[in-house]
Amino acid sequence: MSDFFTHLEGSWDGTRLPKGTLCNTHENRPIVARYDLAAVKRSVTRDEMARRPGGMWKYRELLPLALSTEPISLGEAQSPLLPCPRLGKVFGLERLFIKDESILPTGSFKSRGMTVAISMAKELGVTKIALPTAGNAGGAAAAYAARAGIECHVFMPRDTPVVNRREALLYGARVTLVDGLIHDCGKIVRENAARKGWFDFSTLKEPYRLEGKKTMGIELAEQCGWSLPDVILYPTGGGTGLVGMAKAFAELTELGWLEGSKRPRFYACQSEGCAPIVRAFEKGDRLAQTWENAKTSASGLRVPAAVGDFLMLDAIRASKGEAVAAPEASIPFWMQKAASLEGIPLCPETAVCLSVLQNLIQSGSIRQDEKVIVFNTGAFQKYLECLLEPVS
Numbered sequence: 001m002s003d004f005f006t007h008l009e010g011s012w013d014g015t016r017l018p019k020g021t022l023c024n025t026h027e028n029r030p031i032v033a034r035y036d037l038a039a040v041k042r043s044v045t046r047d048e049m050a051r052r053p054g055g056m057w058k059y060r061e062l063l064p065l066a067l068s069t070e071p072i073s074l075g076e077a078q079s080p081l082l083p084c085p086r087l088g089k090v091f092g093l094e095r096l097f098i099k100d101e102s103i104l105p106t107g108s109f110k111s112r113g114m115t116v117a118i119s120m121a122k123e124l125g126v127t128k129i130a131l132p133t134a135g136n137a138g139g140a141a142a143a144y145a146a147r148a149g150i151e152c153h154v155f156m157p158r159d160t161p162v163v164n165r166r167e168a169l170l171y172g173a174r175v176t177l178v179d180g181l182i183h184d185c186g187k188i189v190r191e192n193a194a195r196k197g198w199f200d201f202s203t204l205k206e207p208y209r210l211e212g213k214k215t216m217g218i219e220l221a222e223q224c225g226w227s228l229p230d231v232i233l234y235p236t237g238g239g240t241g242l243v244g245m246a247k248a249f250a251e252l253t254e255l256g257w258l259e260g261s262k263r264p265r266f267y268a269c270q271s272e273g274c275a276p277i278v279r280a281f282e283k284g285d286r287l288a289q290t291w292e293n294a295k296t297s298a299s300g301l302r303v304p305a306a307v308g309d310f311l312m313l314d315a316i317r318a319s320k321g322e323a324v325a326a327p328e329a330s331i332p333f334w335m336q337k338a339a340s341l342e343g344i345p346l347c348p349e350t351a352v353c354l355s356v357l358q359n360l361i362q363s364g365s366i367r368q369d370e371k372v373i374v375f376n377t378g379a380f381q382k383y384l385e386c387l388l389e390p391v392s
């Protein structure tokens with residue numbers, strides 16, 4: 001394990017857990033990795049780290065893998081932070097940026113989580129993994145598992161986008177189509193894991209996918225000159241992106257690596273067809289209830305129940321942000337706008353964020369002089385079904 005990764009911690013009650021053993025959850029809630037940040041600070045400066053070539057693995061001291069171990073990697077590059085002046089004008093924003101994660105291996109930010117989690121699984125001797133997916137996680141897990149020589153079992157809803165089904169098969173995963181949604185798939189994994197010898201790779205049910213997603217936040221901080229933006233809009237499903245960025249900003253704060261005291265407000269964006277986090281946020285609850293009959297073309301957001309719900313809701317509230325839903329019907333409009341005005345094709349999940357942004361500008365929650373970052377979490381090419389719909 002990395003020289004700086006000290007232990008694991010139950011996120012529900014703070015119980016200290018040893019590193020170096022395979023684990024899933026504690027009290028049925030996520031487990032997170034903790035580091036000796038004082039030692040990191042003595043060992044490397046933020047500028048030395050930033051100057052290293054390459055993408056997310058340059059933040060090695062803040063990742064759990066032993067420094068001497070070669071990661072299981074597909075060459076994850078730094079994703080660009082693209083200024084969007086023409087799209088910004090639509091909202092009256094002078095500083096709108098899209099952080100374009102679609103360029104990452106397998107076409108989504110899911111690869112950040114998988115390169116770290118598969119590297120750690122390999123290190124810990126795992127030979128078989130299984131996971132439920134709403135789409136992109138299955139493809140990313142299958143690709144990195146193939147690269148590591150690990151057997152991969154993917155469970156996905158029968159109506160998952162065709163590209164997600166085919167990519168997982170292409171990477172050699174055993175794919176099972178399930179009549180249900182991601183939480184039904186998760187139940188199958190949970191009930192069969194012990195008997196079949198699978199390590200459960202579900203979102204936030206192993207500690208290291210989160211560490212990979214955390215690098216989105218570190219990278220964004222570096223690209224912004226270590227001075228964080230006012231607002232981040234993030235399409236929210238299982239929550240590792242949001243929770244990972246919050247963890248990144250907390251660790252960078254503890255390291256003293258951030259300029260100023262400004263921390264971004266997180267806006268968790270969901271579709272009105274599946275908005276359990278929005279509903280819990282509005283009710284003032286810390287835990288979210290399962291969303292019935294979830295339906296959205298933003299397949300990555302079709303997550304009716306999330307084990308990390310309280311981590312998301314805590315992070316949103318602590319940042320003074322909000323969880324907001326947008327109408328399903330607004331998705332094609334915003335995909336068309338971003339692509340035609342900026343040449344940036346968005347996944348439907350991110351189109352939801354632009355619809356939310358419009359509402360929040362109109363309501364005054366986001367001011368036009370603020371610096372706003374929207375994450376494009378996936379490549380539009382993976383959504384054939386959505387693209388075949390007429391774009392208004």
Ligand SMILES: *Cc1c(COP(=O)(O)O)cnc(C)c1O
Nearest residue numbers: 136237238239240241300377378
């Ligand atoms: C998984 C996924 C999301 C949701 O991300 P979480 O971090 O799980 O909340 C959003 N967009 C795309 C394209 C995804 O694949």
